[in-house]
Amino acid sequence: MDEKYVAPAPTRWRGGASVAAAAPATSPSADDSIPCYLTLPPVEDASTRERLGRMLDLVRGGMPWQEALAETHEPGFVRYVTDSRRGAFLDLLPLTKESDILEIGPGLGQFTASLARRARRVNALEVVPEQAEFVRLRMRQEDAPGVEVAIGGDDCRLPYRDASFDGIVLNLVFEWCGSRLESESHEAAQTRLLEEMVRVLTPGGFLYLATKNRFGLRLLFGEADEHMFDLPFGSALPRGLAAWLLRRRGRSRPMGQLYSHDELAAKLRRAGLAEVRSYWAVPEMRYPAEYVRSDAASVGAARAQPGFRAGHGRKVNVLMRLMPAAWVRHFMPGLAFLAFKAPARR
Numbered sequence: 001m002d003e004k005y006v007a008p009a010p011t012r013w014r015g016g017a018s019v020a021a022a023a024p025a026t027s028p029s030a031d032d033s034i035p036c037y038l039t040l041p042p043v044e045d046a047s048t049r050e051r052l053g054r055m056l057d058l059v060r061g062g063m064p065w066q067e068a069l070a071e072t073h074e075p076g077f078v079r080y081v082t083d084s085r086r087g088a089f090l091d092l093l094p095l096t097k098e099s100d101i102l103e104i105g106p107g108l109g110q111f112t113a114s115l116a117r118r119a120r121r122v123n124a125l126e127v128v129p130e131q132a133e134f135v136r137l138r139m140r141q142e143d144a145p146g147v148e149v150a151i152g153g154d155d156c157r158l159p160y161r162d163a164s165f166d167g168i169v170l171n172l173v174f175e176w177c178g179s180r181l182e183s184e185s186h187e188a189a190q191t192r193l194l195e196e197m198v199r200v201l202t203p204g205g206f207l208y209l210a211t212k213n214r215f216g217l218r219l220l221f222g223e224a225d226e227h228m229f230d231l232p233f234g235s236a237l238p239r240g241l242a243a244w245l246l247r248r249r250g251r252s253r254p255m256g257q258l259y260s261h262d263e264l265a266a267k268l269r270r271a272g273l274a275e276v277r278s279y280w281a282v283p284e285m286r287y288p289a290e291y292v293r294s295d296a297a298s299v300g301a302a303r304a305q306p307g308f309r310a311g312h313g314r315k316v317n318v319l320m321r322l323m324p325a326a327w328v329r330h331f332m333p334g335l336a337f338l339a340f341k342a343p344a345r346r
C-alpha cells in the first residue's frame with residue numbers, strides 16, 4: 001500500500017439542486033446521503049438537471065425505475081439504458097464471485113446490476129450527482145448485492161486506496177472524462193485517469209476500456225463529431241487543424257478526445273498495463289452483437305461467418321467486409337481494450 005496516498009474527505013450529497021457543502025463525513029453509510037468527491041461545480045444544464053430531478057422524485061415515490069425513466073426521457077435514450085445487448089462485453093471479463101470491481105461512469109446503472117451479480121462488490125463512481133443517486137435507488141429496486149455508489153471523478157482522480165480492485169470497467173467514459181477540467185488538456189486528464197486506474201488495480205487486475213475510434217469510418221466520411229462541437233470529420237482531422245477550426249468557431253478546446261487504435265494501445269502500455277487485448281465491437285460500439293479479437297486472423301474468421309454484419313449502414317458494412325483484415329482495427333467504430341496490470345514481482 002502506498003503510504004503517500006491520502007483519501008480525500010468526501011462531502012455528502014443528499015439530493016436537491018446542488019452539491020451540499022456539508023462537513024466531511026467519514027462513515028459512508030451513517031445516513032442516506034452519497035459520498036461526494038467532486039472538486040468542481042456540476043456542469044449539467046438546468047433542463048437536464050430538472051429532468052433527472054423529476055425522474056428521481058418518481059423513483060423515490062416508489063415508481064419502478066424503468067417507468068420513471070420512460071416517463072422522463074426519449075425512447076432512444078431509454079433503449080440506450082435498457083437494451084441488454086449493450087452489456088455483451090461483460091462476457092469478456094474475468095469476473096468471479098471474489099472480484100471487487102470499480103465501474104467509472106455508470107450513467108444510470110446500465111451495467112451495474114449485471115456486474116454486481118457476477119462479482120463480490122462493485123464501487124460505482126459517477127460524476128453527475130443525480131445519476132449516482134438514480135444508480136443507488138435502481139440497485140435497491142433490483143436487489144443488486146454489494147454496490148457502493150460515490151459521486152466524483154471530475155478531476156480524473158480516484159478516491160480509493162492503492163490496489164483496491166481486481167477489475168475496472170470504463171465503458172464510453174474515457175473520451176469525456178477530462179471535459180470538466182477546462183484548465184488542462186484532455187490528454188493530461190486522461191493520462192492521469194489511466195495512471196489512477198493502474199494505481200487502484202491489484203497486480204494482475206484488469207481494465208476494460210471502450211471508447212470511440214478517432215479514425216472510425218463514420219468520421220472519415222465527414223460526419224459531424226459530437227466531441228468536436230459537430231465539426232465535420234472532427235477528431236479524424238490533424239489535431240492542430242481541428243483546434244484551429246474550433247477556435248474559429250469560438251471554442252477553446254474540444255468537448256472530448258478520441259484516439260486511434262495504436263495511440264491508445266501505446267498509452268495503456270505506458271500507464272503500466274502489460275497485456276493489452278483489442279476487440280472489434282460488431283457491428284458497432286453502442287449496440288454490439290458480438291466482440292471479435294481485432295487481429296487479422298480473428299477478423300478473417302469472423303467475416304467468413306454466414307450473415308456476419310460488419311458495420312451499421314451499407315457503406316460501412318461493405319468497406320469493413322472488404323478491407324484487408326489487418327486494417328480493421330484502425331477503422332472500426334470503437335476501440336475496446338481488455339488490459340492487465342503486470343502481476344507482482346516475486
Ligand SMILES: C[S@@+](CC[C@H](N)C(=O)[O-])C[C@H]1O[C@@H](n2cnc3c(N)ncnc32)[C@H](O)[C@@H]1O
Pocket residue numbers: 104105106107108110125126127128131152153154155156170171172173176177178
Ligand atoms: C456516455 S455515458 C456512458 C455510460 C455507461 N458507462 C454506458 O456505457 O452506457 C458516460 C458516463 O460517464 C460519466 N462521466 C463522464 N466523465 C466522468 C468522470 N470523469 N468520472 C466519472 N464519471 C464520468 C457521465 O456522467 C456519464 O454517466
